[in-house]
Amino acid sequence: MKIGCVMWSGYIESMAEASRGLDFLEINLKSLRDLRDERTRREFLDYLKAEADLIIVSHSGFDGTVDEVLSKVRDKLIINFGYTASFVSPRVTREQLSTIYRYFRLGGVENMRNALSYIGTEFFDLDLEAPPPKEMQWEGIYHPASPTLFSSIDDYIEWYGEERITSASTVGLIFYRSHVVTGDLEVEDAVISALEERGLTVIPVFSWDFPNKEFEIAGNDTVIERFFIKDDKSMIDLLIDLQSSFLIHTEDRSVLNRMDVPIIKGVVTYHKSEDEWREDPHGLEGELVWSVVMPEFEGIIEPLMTGARVRDAVGGATSEHFSPITKRIEHLADRVLKWANLRKKPMNDRKIVFVLHNSPCAGLESNVGAGSNLDTLESLSRILQRMKEEGYSINDLPIDGEELIDRIMGRKAISDFRWTSVDEIVKKGGAIHLLDKTTYLSWFDEFPQNVQECMVEGWGEPPGNAMIHQGKIVITGLNLGNVLVCTQPKRGCYGARCDGSVCKILHDPDIPPTHHYIATYRFFGEIWGADAIVHVGTHGNIEFLPGKSVGLSESCYPDIAIGDIPHIYIYSVDNPSEGIVAKRRSYAALVDHMLPVMTESGTYGKLNDLERLIGEYELAKTSDHARAHALEHLILEAIDETNLKSEIESHEDTAFEDVVKKAHDAVSRIKESLINKGLHVFGETPRGDEKTELITSMIRFDEDTRKIFDNDRDRLKEAVTHILEDPDSDGKIASKVRDISERIDLCKNEITSLLHGFDGGYITPGPSGLPTRGRWDVLPTGRNFYTLDPTRIPTRAAWRVGRKLAANLIEKYERETGRIPENCGMILFSTDITWADGEELSQILYLIGVEPEWDEPGRIKNLGIIPLDELGRPRIDITVRISGIMRDSFMQVIELLDDAIRRVAELNEPPDMNFIRKHALAQETDGQEWERAKTRIFGSKPGTYGAGVNLAVNASAWENEEDLANVFLYWSGYAYGKGIQGKESHEELLNQLKTVDLSFRSNPTDEHDLFGCCCYYGYHGGLTAAARSLSGKDVKAYHGDTRNPSDVQVTDLSDEIKRVVRTRLLNPKWIEGMKEHGYRGASEISGKVTKVYGWQATTHEVDDWIFDDITRTYVLDNEMREFFEEKNPWALEEMGRRLLEAYERGLWDPDPEVLDKLKKHYIEIEGWMEERMEDVSGTQGGSIDVFTMEDVENWKKKMEKVTSEKK
Structure with missing residues (x-):
């Protein structure tokens, strides 16, 4: 009896032992893994065809290699005892298969040997003893x-x-x-x-x-x-x-x-x-x-x-x-x-550390407690109050978030920066511990040798030069008894300044954290005795320290920093991409929080006047021609006054009806945009009209809602109000409204969930995503969120949106330039997967002319090539810059895309109909290897995150566009794809950028906007700057708007910048919402203004009037200036300095009166800073010091890999 046998590799040894000594048997044994080798598979198949009497296989149904082999030997006797009955020969009865299955599933050498005897008896008429399967307990x-x-x-x-x-x-x-x-x-x-x-x-x-x-x-x-x-x-x-x-x-x-x-x-x-x-x-x-x-x-x-x-x-x-x-x-x-x-410890003995995020790149002093859409300060104050009530030992409890931040900044319990020196921190009581070198060395010496060497290379011998006072490492924070409130240490820079000389992470993306950083986290556990650590808000940097993507080793810095302390992370439910990184790389149990109330932007000021004039014109044009004519002039003046002329694109020969329609559409786009009404406070839920607003924002894209109300938000809001007020009301959306309402009410348990984590309890899991895109299943919050199944990306719905994006992109570019684009520079973030199920991924696929093929449950089977005659246009080349999180979380998506790109490059098609092939052939002609010439997907070095450009902009470490282009190239020159895991590919990226015609990124939500994160301009702006610098072309900068999936738009990036500026930064409704949160609201405002500057530095797509109006709104307005002086003067200083830098760099041509007043007020603001510092010296203050790579030898040397490629 000759048997060909394929089994899980873990069972091979048992099967080999079971068959040993059986003289009636010859067995050719292979593992599933063996068959993945082509030669082994071919030889085994030859054996099965020529010699095997029987094939035994353990087939799960998920292995295509086994399918391939078995499909070619169907005439043989096949017994499959795997999870499926596929390929089992018809002559095998159900009873026989059940018995064989039981032998093998019960397992063990004896059962396997008896199974072989049973098979010999049943199918080959051998006279063998085959005892029944020997039972062994299943659990x-x-x-x-x-x-x-x-x-x-x-x-x-x-x-x-x-x-x-x-x-x-x-x-x-x-x-x-x-x-x-x-x-x-x-x-x-x-x-x-x-x-x-x-x-x-x-x-x-x-x-x-x-x-x-x-x-x-x-x-x-x-x-x-x-x-x-x-x-x-x-x-x-x-x-x-x-x-x-x-x-x-x-x-x-x-x-x-x-x-x-x-x-x-x-x-x-x-x-x-x-x-x-x-x-x-x-x-x-x-x-x-x-x-x-x-x-x-x-x-x-x-x-x-x-x-x-x-x-x-x-x-x-x-x-x-x-x-x-x-x-x-x-x-x-x-x-x-x-x-x-932690679980056993009494509450009054538990010691908890709360870490507030404090990104120095956004202005450290102005940015304590950074957290996306969360008032972290008020939230932490309420958490502490609840803990005190529950029995935790807390002293000097701050009564609210304002008192908490006043204590932190009054004592300067932060890291050193522009307006803060280490001496001031110690003098004012911001230090909770001065760590001696000997103690730190006792920890440092336990680190793996490669870690010690990297830290010494990056920051010098311990204790380094970050946060040192009289030879000791300064640990800062507030000690409230059994609670510490600390700010997260600086991750990649040092000293009381911010410039290109001290921003060492800019020079070296995988530089380890400083000695001070590691010492701070080790102090929490080793000296203070923390039982748990809580990071408050989305997001910090511990989860983005260098190391493996997942499955960390003892040499990975997140693992070193967090040590053995249980970690709980308060995270926004609408940010699954980054939350998952925190779970996997810093071992965080998440407790998610809901978003702020989202409401319509509305109109204000001159926009309101224009909206009114358009309404009056529509009424007058058919009944009062004289009035209508007068209104025409007023409308044109209002268009000029609202700076909408460039967006409306009207000319002398444009019919006035078309002007009015375009003006109406422009105003509606602003008015109907959603904005956050302030910030969320952990454990607080909206009531009354705010709750109605939030439910309306969530349900507006529901299929039943759209059928009934179309886009009439006012009618929808009235219906929601009626349903909430009348419990007996019915209708198609009534049950959904009540469901959302109940889910929102349950969000009050966010603090309860956090404290349950402190009890060592199980934090219930829940989904994550964008509530205002119809994902109300992500509520209630207070759960430990998860993301999605990547094998289902893109979904069919996302594919439909992506095709529209691609068609609209090509149409817009062709309309503006007279030709279709050959190479599109695309930014692909993980948020496209977690927020939009792969809409931009679908766009990329359709641009290159491939389409997904799904199985019945909706998983991606393959990507099929769309024939050119069906596509109806050339295949567009793409240059894709992925984020580090995309790389870490969705590598299978990247591999799928890379495989499709390479297949398209191999198609035997005319180069003028296949731009991927055209450009790859050109690069090959110039001496590039063919496989490398097909590279199209680029990212940062493995274990690192970001594009670097935002760091250079924030640190003023650049002189011109070429400097920013070099930084983008340096950080982004690593290829990813099938079998390509971060291969250094600066030359390939450079070659691709030379042919880029446009840059693009899409956004599916108003919950996050262009000014929400510096990474947006770091990636998209960085790619734009690099492509323009290297190609010498006017590379177009576009933006995709899929906030309404049924109305997909591609706009100029500049128009999207204007929309967000109008709906948020210049909108009194948004401003008042921020002001309600004091220091945190001021910080949010300042951060967005800084990002406006970042977009202008990288793309030059910000109009002068925007800077003028921002200056008038925040710096020149007396009431606003008083608000900042009282709540957060550092935020106004940060804004004023950035505005002046924009002017000095030629990025802004201001109204002379605005500039003059800005300069005067900035001097006044500097005076506020100096008063608070008293007699402290040795800080950078408001000075803008430009250090580029030419001024920093070590940085210049590292950048040679980029600059040498360009020569």
């Missing part, structure tokens, strides 16, 4: 010190010792039954040992994981009930999950809430050895979805490495087992111990 408890397995928790406790269990914290462990069957238990044994060495007791449970009624196999929900819950109470304090995929394979996961303990993910890499994992800058790749993404849907946290694959050759096949990664298991055990201690 139970294993312990390496016990010679037997346990089928009940009571038996295990009796053996383990009841006193031992009850006297210490208990950790549950759940792992695969197959490891018990095969004896592959080294990882589990190492985890158990590490936990017990720390005084923890362990209940190690094995299971099949999937329920199976036929075989009476319990699912993990039942297993958890049986072994971890007793008398409705959890027997464990924490659970470690060593399985893959979902822990619970049913829709009802309520057992996790009943168990109510943190669940930590122990990751075993199935595709890499330990050495391969350590050398891979990305950490995990192939198993990311199974080992990390899916568990996140269940609220499982902290993906920590525990084991790696080891391969052996057994009987001509590749066998695999798993070996423990000892150092990572030790770290896992340390973190588990801290979580267990």
Whole structure:
């Protein structure tokens, strides 16, 4: 009997042992992994065709290679005992297959040997003894010190010792039954040992994981009930999950809430050895979805490495087992111990650190407590008040956010910067600890050698030169008893200044954090004794420190910084992309918060006048011609006064009716835009009209809503109001309105969820996304959010929007230039995936002429080539700049896109109909290798984030456009794609940028705008500057607007800048909303003005009137100036200095009167600063000091890889 056998590699050794000595059998054994090798697959297929009597296969249904092999030998006898019945020969009866399945599923050498005898008897008439399958329990408890397995928790406790269990914290462990069957238990044994060495007791449970009624196999929900819950109470304090995929394979996961303990993910890499994992800058790749993404849907946290694959050759096949990664298991055990201690500790003894974000690039003194759409200061004040009420030991409780920030800034409990020196910090009481060198060295010496070397190279020998006072490292913050309130240390710069000489991260994107940074986080745990750390708001920088994307090692800086302290992160529910990074790289359990009330922008001032005049004209044009004629002049004047003329694009021969229509559309676009009404306060929910506004904003794109109300927001709002006021009202949207209303009310539990995290409880998971794009399922907040299944991207709906984006982009460019674009510079952020399901990705696919192919459940099977005659135009070349988060979270999407691009380049089509091929051939002609000439997807160096351009702009570290182009090239010159993981490719990027015709990025929401993050102008503005500098062309800068998916638009970037400026920065409604939040509101205003400057520095797309009006609104207005002086004078100084820098660099040609008053008031503002500093010296103050790479030798040397390519 000759058998060809294909099995999971973990079963190979057992099968080889089972077949050994069976003289009736010849077996050719291969693992699923073996068949991925083309030569092995071909030789094995030849054997199956020529010699095999029988084929035995364990086929899951997800392996295309096995499908390929089996499809060619269907005439053979095939027995498949995998998860599907595919390819099973008709002559195999159901009863026979069930018996064989039971042999192999029960597992073990004896059952496998008897299975072979059974097969010989049933199918080959051999006279063999085939005992029935030997039973072994499907689930139970294993312990390496016990010679037997346990089928009940009571038996295990009796053996383990009841006193031992009850006297210490208990950790549950759940792992695969197959490891018990095969004896592959080294990882589990190492985890158990590490936990017990720390005084923890362990209940190690094995299971099949999937329920199976036929075989009476319990699912993990039942297993958890049986072994971890007793008398409705959890027997464990924490659970470690060593399985893959979902822990619970049913829709009802309520057992996790009943168990109510943190669940930590122990990751075993199935595709890499330990050495391969350590050398891979990305950490995990192939198993990311199974080992990390899916568990996140269940609220499982902290993906920590525990084991790696080891391969052996057994009987001509590749066998695999798993070996423990000892150092990572030790770290896992340390973190588990801290979580267990937190759970047991009384409230009045718990010590909690709150970290407020403090981005220096936005002006450190003006920006304490940065957090997207969140009043972090008032939120933290309310959290502290609630903690005090619950029994936490807190002294000197600030009564509100204003008192909290007054204390922080009064003591200068921050890092040094433009207006703050270390001496001032110490003098005013901002230091909570002065850390001596000896103590820091005791920590530093424990770091891996490569970490020590990198930190010394970047920042000098410990303690370095950041935040040093009399040889000691200054740790800043407020000590409130058992609570510390601290600001996050500066990540990539040092000193009481901000310029190109001290912004070392600009010179070196993967520079480690400073000694001061690491010392601060180590102080929290090692000296102060923190039980938990909370980062407040979206987002800080710990999650973006250098290191692997996921599956971190002890050499990764997020891992070093957070140490063993349990980490909880307050994060905005509408920012899944960055929140997921915080979960995976800084081991954060998220507690999400809702967005502020979103309301219509409306019109104001002269815009309101223009809207009124248009309304009057529409009434008069058919009944009062004289009045209509008079209104024509008034409307034209109003268009000029509102600076709308360039957007309306009217000429002398334009019919006035067309002018009015365009003016109406322009005003409507402003009026109907959504703006945030202030900032969210954690745990606070909107009431009354604010709640109505928010519900209206959420439900407006619902299908039923659109059918009834079209785009009439006023009628919709009236209906929402009526439904909320009348509980008996009905109608198509009534149930939805009430559902949203109830979800909003439940958001009041945000603080409760946070405190439950402090109790060491389970934070319930929930989805994430944009509420105002119809995703009200992301409410209630207060949950530990997850993102989406990347195998379904792009969706069919996103594909429809993306096609429109592509068509509109081509049409606009052709209309403006007389030709279609050959190369589009595209910015592809992870938000396109998490917010819009891949709309811009779809646009890119349609530009190059490919289309997705979906399977029935909606997963992407393949990308098909659209024939040219169907496409009806040439294939457009693209140059794609991806973000670091896109790289880390959605690599499979990048690989899919890269594969499509390369296939398009290989098409035998005329170059003038295939611009990818045209440009690749031209680069090949110029000496570039063909494979490299097809490179189109670029990003930052593995382990780094950003485009660098925003750093250069903020630090004034540039003289001209070429400087910014060089920075963009330097940071962005790494290729990604199928089998390409950050290959240095500056030459390829440079070649591509030379042919770019336009730059583009789209945005699907008003929840975030162009001025919401400096990365927007850093990427899009940076690419635009680089393409213009390198090509010498007037590269167009475009913006995609998919806020309304049924009305997709492509506009000039300059028009979008104007829209956001009008709806926010110049809008009294928005301004008043910000003013209600004092210091934080002033900070938000200042940050947006800084980003307006950033867009002008990189793209020159900001009109002079914008700077004029910003200056008038904030600096020249007496009331506004008084507001800033009282609440946040540093914010007004930051604005004033940026405006003056814009003028001095020739980026703004101001109204002379505006400029004169600006200069006078800036002197006054500087006086405010100096009064607050008193006699402190040694700071940069308001000086603008320009240091470019030519002035900084080390930076110049690093940039040579870019500058030499350009020569």
